[in-house]
């Protein structure tokens with residue numbers, strides 16, 4: 001069979017594409033992507049032209065089966081998501097699992113990832129961390145999560161979108177108290193990149209005057225951690 005290459009793409013800065021990603025994307029038989037328009041636009045800027053097909057949350061199971069069939073027929077396929085590392089809060093794991101089940105090689109082509117990017121500059125403990133991805137959309141469930149992990153010994157990493165970031169940080173302050181240390185990263189690698197570490201109350205104060213537009217990573221330091 002051919003190989004499935006799971007290829008990371010930039011999270012905002014096109015220059016973060018790796019040399020290896022460039023050469024693989026240019027030579028695979030096809031590229032499975034979340035959104036053919038998003039990936040198509042990126043490939044145009046990179047001057048790469050390969051056939052694209054959709055692989056997203058709504059057809060993941062079916063698409064994973066067809067990826068396996070194509071790989072068994074000898075094709076090589078790259079799997080990408082809209083941004084960053086596939087399968088990290090993005091579709092991808094089912095394709096990898098189907099390939100593993102059929103003894104088809106799955107090859108990682110690492111690169112940008114929002115959570116590791118922020119961890120690397122946060123100044124928070126990074127020897128061990130828990131990546132919780134996106135929290136539940138309902139406030140009560142998020143509060144329960146914060147209560148459950150209040151005494152967790154390692155840094156906790158979350159993804160959050162523009163429209164919930166204020167509500168979520170207010171809940172954080174409510175449940176974990178204003179002195180808990182957090183780090184917030186907005187629009188990482190992009191023009192309006194903002195990275196701020198401080199107590200929740202400092203961060204909330206800072207956010208009052210800062211733009212809340214864009215994509216966020218939130219890191220919560222272990223209880224008792226001081227800057």
Ligand code: SAM
Pocket residue numbers: 011012081083084085086087088089090112113114115158159160161185186187188189190215216217
């Ligand atoms: N697979 C991606 C990765 O490797 O990081 C994550 C995809 S997930 C659908 C999108 C979320 O990741 C956003 O809502 C945000 O929380 C985070 N994210 C992605 N790009 C980001 C960026 N440039 N700055 C801050 N957060 C980002």
